[in-house]
Amino acid sequence: xxxxxxxxxxxxxxxxxxxxxxxxxxxxxxxxxxxxxxxxxxxxxxxxxxxxxxxxxxxxxxxxxxxxxxxxxxxxxxxxxxxxxxxxxxxxxxxxxxxxxxxxxxxxxxxxxxxxxxxxxxxxxxxxxxxxxxxxxxxxxxxxxxxxxxxxxxxxxxxxxxxxxxxxxxxxxxxxxxxxxxxxxxxxxxxxxxxxxxxxxxxxxxxxxxxxxxxxxxxxxxxxxxxxxxxxxxxxxxxxxxxxxxxxxxxxxxxxxxxxxxxxxxxxxxxxxxxxxxxxxx
Amino acid sequence: xxxxxxxxxxxxxxxxxxxxxxxxxxxxxxxxxxxxxxxxxxxxxxxxxxxxxxxxxxxxxxxxxxxxxxxxxxxxxxxxxxxxxxxxxxxxxxxxxxxxxxxxxxxxxxxxxxxxxxxxxxxxxxxxxxxxxxxxxxxxxxxxxxxxxxxxxxxxxxxxxxxxxxxxxxxxxxxxxxxxxxxxxxxxxxxxxxxxxxxxxxxxxxxxxxxxxxxxxxxxxxxxxxxxxxxxxxxxxxxxxxxxxxxxxxxxxxxxxxxxxxxxxxxxxxxxxxxxxxxxxxxxxxxxxxxxxxxxxxxxxxxxxxxxxxxxxxxxxxxxxxxxxxxxxxxxxxxxxxxxxxxxxxxxxxxxxxxxxxxxxxxxxxxxxxxxxxxxxxxxxxxxxxxxxxxxxxxxxxxxxxxxxxxxxxxxxxxxxxxxxxxxxxxxxxxxxxxxxxxxxxxxxxxxxxxxxxxxxxxxxxxxxxxxxxxxxxxxx
Ligand code: FES
Numbered sequence: 150x151x152x153x154x155x156x157x158x159x160x161x162x163x164x165x166x167x168x169x170x171x172x173x174x175x176x177x178x179x180x181x182x183x184x185x186x187x188x189x190x191x192x193x194x195x196x197x198x199x200x201x202x203x204x205x206x207x208x209x210x211x212x213x214x215x216x217x218x219x220x221x222x223x224x225x226x227x228x229x230x231x232x233x234x235x236x237x238x239x240x241x242x243x244x245x246x247x248x249x250x251x252x253x254x255x256x257x258x259x260x261x262x263x264x265x266x267x268x269x270x271x272x273x274x275x276x277x278x279x280x281x282x283x284x285x286x287x288x289x290x291x292x293x294x295x296x297x298x299x300x301x302x303x304x305x306x307x308x309x310x311x312x313x314x315x316x317x318x319x320x321x322x323x324x325x326x327x328x329x330x331x332x333x334x335x336x337x338x339x340x341x342x343x344x345x346x347x348x349x350x351x352x353x354x355x356x357x358x359x360x361x362x363x364x365x366x367x368x369x370x371x372x373x374x375x376x377x378x379x380x381x382x383x384x385x386x387x388x389x390x391x392x393x394x395x396x397x398x399x400x401x402x403x404x405x406x407x408x409x410x411x412x413x414x415x416x417x418x419x420x421x422x423x424x425x426x427x428x429x430x431x
Numbered sequence: 432x433x434x435x436x437x438x439x440x441x442x443x444x445x446x447x448x449x450x451x452x453x454x455x456x457x458x459x460x461x462x463x464x465x466x467x468x469x470x471x472x473x474x475x476x477x478x479x480x481x482x483x484x485x486x487x488x489x490x491x492x493x494x495x496x497x498x499x500x501x502x503x504x505x506x507x508x509x510x511x512x513x514x515x516x517x518x519x520x521x522x523x524x525x526x527x528x529x530x531x532x533x534x535x536x537x538x539x540x541x542x543x544x545x546x547x548x549x550x551x552x553x554x555x556x557x558x559x560x561x562x563x564x565x566x567x568x569x570x571x572x573x574x575x576x577x578x579x580x581x582x583x584x585x586x587x588x589x590x591x592x593x594x595x596x597x598x599x600x601x602x603x604x605x606x607x608x609x610x611x612x613x614x615x616x617x618x619x620x621x622x623x624x625x626x627x628x629x630x631x632x633x634x635x636x637x638x639x640x641x642x643x644x645x646x647x648x649x650x651x652x653x654x655x656x657x658x659x660x661x662x663x664x665x666x667x668x669x670x671x672x673x674x675x676x677x678x679x680x681x682x683x684x685x686x687x688x689x690x691x692x693x694x695x696x697x698x699x700x701x702x703x704x705x706x707x708x709x710x711x712x713x714x715x716x717x718x719x720x721x722x723x724x725x726x727x728x729x730x731x732x733x734x735x736x737x738x739x740x741x742x743x744x745x746x747x748x749x750x751x752x753x754x755x756x757x758x759x760x761x762x763x764x765x766x767x768x769x770x771x772x773x774x775x776x777x778x779x780x781x782x783x784x785x786x787x788x789x790x791x792x793x794x795x796x797x798x799x800x801x802x803x804x805x806x807x808x809x810x811x812x813x814x815x816x817x818x819x820x821x822x823x824x825x826x827x828x829x830x831x832x833x834x835x836x837x838x839x840x841x842x843x844x845x846x847x848x849x850x851x852x853x854x855x856x857x858x859x860x861x862x863x864x865x866x867x868x869x870x871x872x873x874x875x876x877x878x879x880x881x882x883x884x885x886x887x888x889x890x891x892x893x894x895x896x897x898x899x900x901x902x903x904x905x906x907x908x
Contacts, residue, residue, distance in 0.1 A: 172655050186612060192703065192712040193612075217712055233612040235649045365703065365713075368610055368651055369835050370675040371695035377686055382679065387837065401686055404788030408688040412714030419709040 150230035151185075154207055159289045162214040163257065164223050165199070171206030173236045179264035180242030180359065180391055183208065184367040186233035187221045194218050195364045195374075197336070197390070198237065199260035208236070211260035211289070217416040224424075238367045239390045242334075242357075244268040249275040249329040252298070253316050253345055255282070255337025259289050261359060262336050267297040275299050277330075279319050285310035316341065317348050324352050331355065335394065339403050346394035356394035360385050362406060376402050433474045433506055438481070446548035447476040454768040458738050461624040461706055464765060465529075465554075470508075473558040477505035480550050481542055488552060491540040493885025494521035494593075498537060498552055505555055514563035517556060518570055522596035522639050523589060523884065525564065525631045526618060528557030531881045532759050564631070570638045571600065577643075578602040580898050583665040585652045585838060588616020589880045590671035590871030592639055593887030594894075599642035601895055606665070607644055610651040613702065616673055617872075617880070620702040621694075623732050625739070629701070651837070658842035658867070666903040667866050667894045670842070670853060671887065674832040674872035680724065684782030685828070689718055689790040693725070693733045693829035700736050718824040720744040722793055724779055726751075727877075730829035731762040734771045737827065745771050746823065750778040750798050750811045774821065776800070778813060782826055792820045831877050842867070852876060859893035860886055866904035868894055 155167040173183065182197045200209040214223040225231065242265050250269050254262040259280045270276045278294050281304040288303055288310060295301050302319045303311030312319060316337075324330060332355045335345040342358040349356045362374040362385045369387035376383055379396035383389065436444075450466045451457075457464055468476065480502040488498045496517050504513035517524045533539075533553035541549035563570075580603055584595045587609040595605045613619050615632045640646055652658060652672065661668055677692030679685050696715070699705040703713035721737040723730050726749040738745040747766070749756065752775050756763060767773070774795075781794040797817035800809040834851030844864040846854045853862050853869035860868045870886025872878055 172650075176655075190704070190711045192714075233649050235610065235612075235651055236654065238651070238654055365695060365698050366611065368654070368675075368837055370677070371698050372677045372679070372692040373695045375686055382681075382686060401788065404688055405686065408716065408788070409714045412708065412716070416709045416712055416714065 150232065151234040152230055153225060153227055154205075156225075156227045159211070160286050162223065163211065163287070163289065164214070165209060165211045165260070166222075167202070167207040167209050168231065168234060169206055170208050170234055170236075173234070174201050174203050174206045174208050177201050177208060177237035178241030179244065179268045181237040181239050182367075182390060183210065183234060183236035184238060184364060185210075185222075185231050185235075187218060187225060188232050191221070191232060192218055193233070193365055193367065195238070195361065195367060195386070197257075197261040197359060197361070198264070200264055209260075211257050213257055216413050217420045220417065220420060235367065238386055240388075242268065242391060244272050246273050247331045249277065249327065249331060251277045251279060251320065251323060251330055251333045253320055253333065253335040253337070254278065254280045255316060255341040258337030258341075258359070259294075262334060263290055263293055263297065265334060266294060270297045270299075275329075277323060278302070279304070279316050279323070281305065281316035281319070283307065317344055320345065321348060324349065324354070332357070334359070339399070339406060342394065343399040343403070346397070346399070350395065357391050358394040358397060359390045360392060360397070360402065361390070362402070363409065376405070433478065433508055435482070435503075435506055436478045441479050441481060442543070442546065444475075444479050446479070446551055447472045449551075449554055454770070457625065458769050461739055463628055464625055467561055468554055468558040470562070473505055473555055474508065476551050477502045477555055479543065480506070483542055487540040487542060488537040488550070491536040491538075493536070493881050493888070494527055495888060496521050496556070501559065502550065502552070502555060505559065510559055510562045510566075511568050513559045514568055515571070517559060520888070521884070522593055523635050524556055525560035525635055526589070526627060527881060527884060528553050528560050529627050530622060532879060534760070536881065564634055571642060573641065573643045574600055574602040576602045578604070580604065580666040580903065581606065581664065582667045582669065582894060583608065583661045584669045584671065585658070585661075586616055586670070586672035586871070586873075587614035587636070587646065588671060588673050588871060588883060589618060590883035590887040590890075591616065591669065592636065593884045594669045594671065594870070594891045595644045596639045596642055597888055597891035598894060599639070599644045601891075603895075603898070605644045607646045608650045608652050609646065609648045610672075611702065612648050614646050614648060620698045621729065621732070623697065623701055623736050624706075625735070626732065653837035653839075653841040658838065658845065662866075662904045664905070666898055666905055668868065668904065669887075669890050669894065670838060670845075670862070670867065670869040670873060671871040671883070672835070672838045672873050674877055675835040676833045677828065678831045678833050679828050680779060680830065682779060682781055684784055684790075687782055687784045687790050688788040689716060689825040690782060691825070691827045693723070693729045693827055694832070696733050696827050697729070697736065700740065706740060715740060716825070717741045718790075720746070720823040721825045721827065722746045722748050722779075722821060722823040723827040723829050724748050725829035725831070726756045726758055726773075727829065727831070728758045728762050731758045731766045731771075733827045733829050735766055735769060737825070738769055738771065742825070746821070747771055747773045748777050748779060748793075748795065748821070749773065749775055751808065752776055752800060755808045776811060777821070778811070779826075780818070783820065790824050790826060793823050793826060794818055795821050832872070834873060834876075838873070845869075850876065858889070859896075860890040861893060861897075866897060866902065
């Protein structure tokens with residue numbers, strides 16, 4: 150059982166949790182992920198590590214309640230426990246000195262780019278972070294990112310904060326004006342990573358994406374997480390989660406990620422019908 | 432009380448068959464297929480045993496069970512003693528009684544096998560273990576002579592559990608690491624409920640814990656901790672993390688939505704209990720016509736699971752012929768009884784699909800048998816232009832596994848062979864690193880539960896010797 154040390158609501162349905170897992174906190178690196186289960190009858194879901202505190206033995210996850218498991222997770226309170234929590238899984242981000250780098254984050258991906266930005270900054274890169282959301286409310290971790298980047302650009306779809314528009318528009322302007330950009334990380338919803346990859350295709354830059362697939366074990370045993378990378382089958386849990394965006398078969402990845410859509414809805418409905426959790430009321 | 436019967440009568444008596452759930456009923460549930468012996472059936476069968484002075488059956492038992500002794504105790508109706516006799520060497524009697532291929536092991540060596548049917552050793556073992564569980568018979572207690580040395584066992588499948596149990600009986604401090612959230616390895620994620628109820632695995636694991644073994648789940652050795660760091664904490668290590676990486680055909684369309692590896696399909700159903708969705712959260716998608724590629728025991732498990740989950744048709748697609756089928760005869764028989772259709776001499780070459788990524792069919796080639804290959808089996812060769820489309824809408828790859836490198840990568844000095852399996856000494860199961868031993872599928876490739884049990888026993892004995900000689904990994908590092 151794994152203790153939730155701290156829980157905060159970032160907005161409506163987005164939460165941050167610090168979980169007590171000293172052994173994982175000891176060795177986890179930026180870019181890696183964990184797999185957790187809320188309860189005995191739960192499913193195993195992967196979440197990218199948002200941050201960690203080696204001294205306190207804590208690992209931070211950020212998630213949005215968008216289905217049965219994440220909804221149930223959001224109902225678990227500080228001082229309560231998770232049934233299972235394993236990691237750190239996958240390869241760490243390759244941090245090096247590249248020059249100017251851009252980190253593009255959307256949704257919970259904003260939290261995931263934070264430790265990567267910090268690592269890249271520490272390695273001496275000039276770090277530009279671009280984060281976006283639908284509106285002002287949904288922008289998270291702005292302060293934290295400011296500290297670890299040389300420049301932070303915030304975009305909102307409705308213009309309620311920062312610049313109006315999508316992250317891709319801001320990225321395009323940057324690329325057009327700044328030829329020193331060498332490498333880009335895009336982490337967020339699949340469609341955002343796909344669009345970002347398409348955008349940068351005509352620029353001489355590297356694009357790294359972090360894929361979040363449906364997993365079971367997370368240790369290379371089942372192949373649920375498989376994707377096609379440059380005509381080769383790869384397992385996201387053991388070969389990834391970061392890949393060269395240009396090589397990803399995006400259509401296949403998105404199809405596979407939607408393969409349980411119907412069941413996910415059914416499961417969520419079942420949860421709502423049965424649930425005694427009142428934490429969302431009012 | 433029952434007694435031994437006349438020698439002549441023993442050889443005349445027919446083997447007692449085991450009652451089974453009817454195929455028409457069992458394809459709609461996940462309950463066990465064979466129903467086990469009653470007390471009377473068990474005694475009647477046990478009376479057939481010749482009680483040989485030099486029992487050949489025992490040669491064929493990697494779990495080293497004193498077979499004639501326990502069978503005699505069944506005749507004498509002392510089931511408790513029979514249970515303790517088995518448990519002395521086999522920590523998983525209800526498991527091995529069900530899943531061992533006895534026809535190739537103990538029963539093959541049985542003298543009665545020469546003229547008629549052998550003693551049903553597996554069924555008797557199962558009866559004794561089930562009786563003991565139902566009657567809450569105390570197993571073996573924690574050893575009185577506790578030793579100080581600590582042993583780490585990586586992986587809680589049959590090899591790991593057996594090794595841990597044997598070492599604990601000798602008084603060692605054993606910690607068993609499991610990557611998943613439940614112990615049992617292939618016994619919980621791989622073998623379906625209808626062949627091995629999970630409550631039975633839980634019960635036998637609990638028995639091993641009572642011996643003093645500390646079971647730690649959710650610890651991925653190679654991720655959470657490295658083998659290197661275990662070397663500093665433990666005096667010896669046994670690596671039994673299983674083969675565990677699925678093999679795919681590498682044909683076009685294999686990443687479509689409705690294509691599973693057998694590992695994924697069975698793990699969803701068995702470990703995650705997708706067959707109880709939505710009570711359990713993990714889903715599994717079943718469409719109308721399922722093709723399982725391969726014809727081993729795992730393929731039978733997958734094809735039969737698909738049927739129980741609601742597939743209207745479940746096929747086995749195998750590139751060789753019936754004679755080469757590697758699955759146990761009993762499994763094939765059960766599968767056929769349930770209506771699984773076998774497509775022999777058929778090689779899938781492409782999985783067809785629609786725009787949403789769903790499977791719409793599988794293109795195959797017909798094969799014929801040519802010259803024998805290096806395995807001695809006749810090599811299947813494709814018949815030119817024999818392509819045809821098998822109408823299926825889901826596919827399960829059950830063509831075997833490969834070594835999962837995650838543990839090996841974190842173990843410096845432990846050599847693997849060209850396929851990624853640990854190299855070990857034939858007798859001691861010691862790897863190329865002194866003090867680190869290995870067994871089960873991560874040494875043998877895909878093998879059986881019982882060979883893993885055997886490895887666990889050999890390794891436990893070698894670890895005992897290693898530690899008794901005063902050596903320790905901790906001293907080295
Ligand atoms: S999640 Fe099972 S292999 Fe990646």
